[in-house]
Amino acid sequence: MPKVTINNEEIEVDDGTTVMEAAAQLGYDIPHFCYHPALSIPANCRMCLVEVEDNPDLQPSCHMPVNDGMEVHTESERVVKARKSVLEFILVNHPVDCPICDQAGECKLQDYYMAYDAQESRLRTEKVDGVKVYPLGPEVVYDGERCILCTRCVRFCEEITETDELTTAQRGDHTEIRTFPGQELDNNYSMCTVDICPVGALTARDFRFKCRVWLMNTTDSVCTGCSQGCNIHLDHFRNEVQRYRPRYNPDVNDYWMCDPGRYTYKEVHQDRLEDPMVGDNVVNWHAATQAYVSTMDEALDTFEPSERAMVLSPQVSCEGLHQARRFADEVLETDRLYMGGKPGGESDDLLMNADKNPNRRGIEYVFGGLEAVDSFESLVDAMEAGEIRVLHMMNKHIPTTDDALRARFVDAVADLDLFVLQAMHRGEMVFPPDHRGDFPAADLDDPTLVELADIALPSSSHAEQDGTFVNEDGIAQPFSQSFKPLYNSQPDWQIFGRLGDEMGHSLSYRRLADLREEMFGDAEDDAKPKTLDDKQSKSRAPADAATQPTPAE
Amino acid sequence: MALQFSTEAEDQFQTIVSRYPNNLAALLPVLMLAQEEFGWISVEVMDYIAERLDVSKSQVFSTATFYTMLNKQPVGKCHIQVCTTFSCALAGGYEMLEYLEEALGIQAGETDPEHNFTISEVECLASCGTAPMFQLTTSDGEIEYFEDLDPDRVDEILEDLNDRLDELPDPRDMH
Numbered sequence A: 001m002p003k004v005t006i007n008n009e010e011i012e013v014d015d016g017t018t019v020m021e022a023a024a025q026l027g028y029d030i031p032h033f034c035y036h037p038a039l040s041i042p043a044n045c046r047m048c049l050v051e052v053e054d055n056p057d058l059q060p061s062c063h064m065p066v067n068d069g070m071e072v073h074t075e076s077e078r079v080v081k082a083r084k085s086v087l088e089f090i091l092v093n094h095p096v097d098c099p100i101c102d103q104a105g106e107c108k109l110q111d112y113y114m115a116y117d118a119q120e121s122r123l124r125t126e127k128v129d130g131v132k133v134y135p136l137g138p139e140v141v142y143d144g145e146r147c148i149l150c151t152r153c154v155r156f157c158e159e160i161t162e163t164d165e166l167t168t169a170q171r172g173d174h175t176e177i178r179t180f181p182g183q184e185l186d187n188n189y190s191m192c193t194v195d196i197c198p199v200g201a202l203t204a205r206d207f208r209f210k211c212r213v214w215l216m217n218t219t220d221s222v223c224t225g226c227s228q229g230c231n232i233h234l235d236h237f238r239n240e241v242q243r244y245r246p247r248y249n250p251d252v253n254d255y256w257m258c259d260p261g262r263y264t265y266k267e268v269h270q271d272r273l274e275d276p277m278v279g280d281n282v283v284n285w286h287a288a289t290q291a292y293v294s295t296m297d298e299a300l301d302t303f304e305p306s307e308r309a310m311v312l313s314p315q316v317s318c319e320g321l322h323q324a325r326r327f328a329d330e331v332l333e334t335d336r337l338y339m340g341g342k343p344g345g346e347s348d349d350l351l352m353n354a355d356k357n358p359n360r361r362g363i364e365y366v367f368g369g370l371e372a373v374d375s376f377e378s379l380v381d382a383m384e385a386g387e388i389r390v391l392h393m394m395n396k397h398i399p400t401t402d403d404a405l406r407a408r409f410v411d412a413v414a415d416l417d418l419f420v421l422q423a424m425h426r427g428e429m430v431f432p433p434d435h436r437g438d439f440p441a442a443d444l445d446d447p448t449l450v451e452l453a454d455i456a457l458p459s460s461s462h463a464e465q466d467g468t469f470v471n472e473d474g475i476a477q478p479f480s481q482s483f484k485p486l487y488n489s490q491p492d493w494q495i496f497g498r499l500g501d502e503m504g505h506s507l508s509y510r511r512l513a514d515l516r517e518e519m520f521g522d523a524e525d526d527a528k529p530k531t532l533d534d535k536q537s538k539s540r541a542p543a544d545a546a547t548q549p550t551p552a553e
Numbered sequence B: 001m002a003l004q005f006s007t008e009a010e011d012q013f014q015t016i017v018s019r020y021p022n023n024l025a026a027l028l029p030v031l032m033l034a035q036e037e038f039g040w041i042s043v044e045v046m047d048y049i050a051e052r053l054d055v056s057k058s059q060v061f062s063t064a065t066f067y068t069m070l071n072k073q074p075v076g077k078c079h080i081q082v083c084t085t086f087s088c089a090l091a092g093g094y095e096m097l098e099y100l101e102e103a104l105g106i107q108a109g110e111t112d113p114e115h116n117f118t119i120s121e122v123e124c125l126a127s128c129g130t131a132p133m134f135q136l137t138t139s140d141g142e143i144e145y146f147e148d149l150d151p152d153r154v155d156e157i158l159e160d161l162n163d164r165l166d167e168l169p170d171p172r173d174m175h
Helices: A020-025 A077-090 A109-116 A152-160 A190-195 A259-269 A287-304 A316-331 A361-364 A376-384 A405-416 A448-452 A490-503 A512-519 B006-018 B027-038 B043-053 B058-068 B086-090 B093-104 B151-169
Strands: A004-006 A009-012 A049-052 A069-071 A141-142 A166-169 A176-179 A203-205 A218-220 A231-237 A240-246 A308-312 A337-339 A390-394 A418-423 A456-460 A465-472 A475-479 B077-082 B117-120 B135-136 B143-146
Touching: A004 A020, A020 A069, A020 A176, A077 A109, A141 A361, A152 A166, A152 A190, A166 B058, A190 A203, A190 A240, A218 A475, A240 A456, A287 A418, A287 A456, A287 A490, A308 A316, A308 A376, A316 A361, A316 A390, A316 A465, A316 A490, A316 A512, A337 A376, A361 A465, A376 A512, A405 A448, A448 B027, A456 B093, A475 B117, B006 B027, B027 B043, B027 B058, B043 B058, B077 B093, B093 B117, B093 B151, B135 B151
Parallel strands: A004 A069, A308 A337, A308 A390, A390 A418, A418 A456, B077 B117
Antiparallel strands: A004 A009, A049 A069, A141 A203, A166 A176, A218 A231, A231 A240, A465 A475, B077 B135, B135 B143
């Protein structure tokens, strides 16, 4: 294995490691634009030039493999001067209008300009005007003046999605990023080009000019769009989710996430069930709990355990599901459990899964297998046969797109003696109703289940609580609370704890950690979901983590 | 109208493709062939070439827009490319360009309304020893150098060309 000396520090690295990767292992972040660890290396931006001893020219460190005995300087006077010159060329036609640029605050060009160049342009000729606000596709807007032509977006479309939409057109200072005439940048991952754009050239239609990036706080979270469980940075400002960005995790989603997944953040704020309700009345939690205790006590006396049932939601964290299991066991004393959640949807070969629920495997692990959980169809059959009189339902998703079955379910609910709904939303949220993540009015106007519920309890979204999702590959992934529960909602695990305690069973936990220790039961380690070590999932990565060179494992 | 190479062009196409290790390498000569065949490189032509070579459309678009010798707009039947780089400029390239502009009544970069002539100002065509010069591309695919030019010679050439105009196809009608 070659030994290389970087800034007088020696390090031994694997064969084929580039100078930039070796430097990253020592903690030196060499400035770069075009290099991206997941893409091919064109070495076209020249920002990463370093000095290699016995070599008359500066070398692009992203492209240069280390040799044994190589001595590299990444911060020498010559290198810093070269960076300044490279930036001066890159900025020849750049407007340097950071104050009105949406990328400001997370822009590598801005950072490097402040670090290395920070001077007025010496050119007295007029700058070449580029195109402004050019829509490349439904999600992405292009700004030709701010583009530095690193071609990361082009290579992303060639190498990751393999859809080849983007290319460079024209030449010289007229070069711009374009699609083939008549085509659009319209694939399931088009917004990843916005993430990897190191400057303000590509912006997302959904996020542009919505919030300044330095105002936002970032929480490590997990996308709830499907069972893939892509790791995300959840960017939020004043208790509102502003956007999702993919968070690097080589075992789950690499650097990417899909566009429909990104739009699922809208679920956190649209059409929420805000307060507990008893019948048609909005009440506080105390009153709702009391109403629950009295009606449920009566129902437990009246109806056999086999006449009580619970619908589990694979939208809920493992913590909530563990409490649901205990609640069904100890309070309802029933083993009639049914699978809820969203119906299946679109899928592709990269990240998007047909199962639109983030935690189906979580149910499997918490309940020790899916044998104990029956299908939704059998629930409807049992309800129609009058076998079920009491139903506690988590979330109001109906896991089918079959209108007849949905109607049968709603009719059967109306005949129940006691129907408790514990849900995030008032309406039926089936995602994605369309690509942009806005819900059709018809769905929002359909609060039938809430109206039918004898008691409706508002639960919190994943942004408002700590929790765990187990993704399709059986990897347990923690997510963190971004802000306090919105409106009067509470996390599912706390709702079950509160109801259980009031019903005379000690169900609540003082600390989530205690619950977590129990939630995957007494199973042997190999029957539990995999957990990743701390290296990716827990680290609070810098804002631009997706563009940092990755040290070799 | 779906584009299709003529039989002769198809033969040339096959020869070009067989000469290169992969189709991407054949892209430039095939685009030149397509320009000869279809008069100019429209979006339909790029689409057809991408399909024939099995390379991505955006790659064809990128290459076609990079090279100025590939015309993305229809030019005149006679495309006169006047060199004004150093040697030609010193030997009277600009004067000849002005003379041509006056004779044809159009500016460099323009095409006359009948689509007979287009004048372009281009960079060095590697004929410095015989400056000033221009390159003439006619819509039948001929490329010819005219060197050591003076106004009389230009008049002569233009007269010849005017005689030939009726034989030449209009690039606008070639596909």
